[in-house]
Amino acid sequence: DIVMTQTPLSLSVTPGQPASISCKSSQSLLYSDGKTYLYWYLQQPGQPPQLLIDEVSNRFFGVPDRFSGSGSGTDFTLKISRVEAEDIGVYYCMQSMHLPTFGQGTKLEIK
């Protein structure tokens, strides 16, 4: 299995300030088709996960542009340019290069 490791595991951010979450995979997520199969999800309290970013950097439908994804190979980052109160929850990275595996999750709280 591909192991996904997120840091930090928790984050406390003042509204309006930026936030950044790192995700590292145990092997490259670049497939022979040229695509990189790395995704970011947000699970808000009491809700199922919702897709934020697909294939490293593509925002999913309706995702605000304050969310951005970057990275390549085995190192990836999710950035929130200006955190808002509604951004609280747990953020997960996931790979689907092989059978899906998730990172441990990063809990974002508001200061």
Place this chain on the structure above:
Amino acid sequence: QVQLVESGGGVVQPGGSLRLSCAVSGFIFINYGMHWVRQTPGKGLEWVALMSFDGTEKKYSESVKGRFTISRDNSKNTLYLEMNSLRPEDTANYFCAKALHKTSWSLDYWGQGTLVIVSS
């Protein structure tokens, strides 16, 4: 809009069986692969199984292989997960999720989940 509604969860004794269902609407079911993912209360996400849009491909996590069976009825827009030989460690909230693209192993929309508790 896309909707996925799981049902069938409950309390079952170790060694018992349950069948979960996931009724979908808002998209053309036959055009997408589907997944089951579980989440232990207070903990992280574990992918469980996937089935291709046409049912020809099924994959399972090692932790459930040989005990769980994924299936779908395209005429009823419903996904299933048959769970046998249940263990306490199978206790979790089980989500069904839609594949992002027709042949993709990634997930976009998720249901609210159904809780399975394995306990004597």
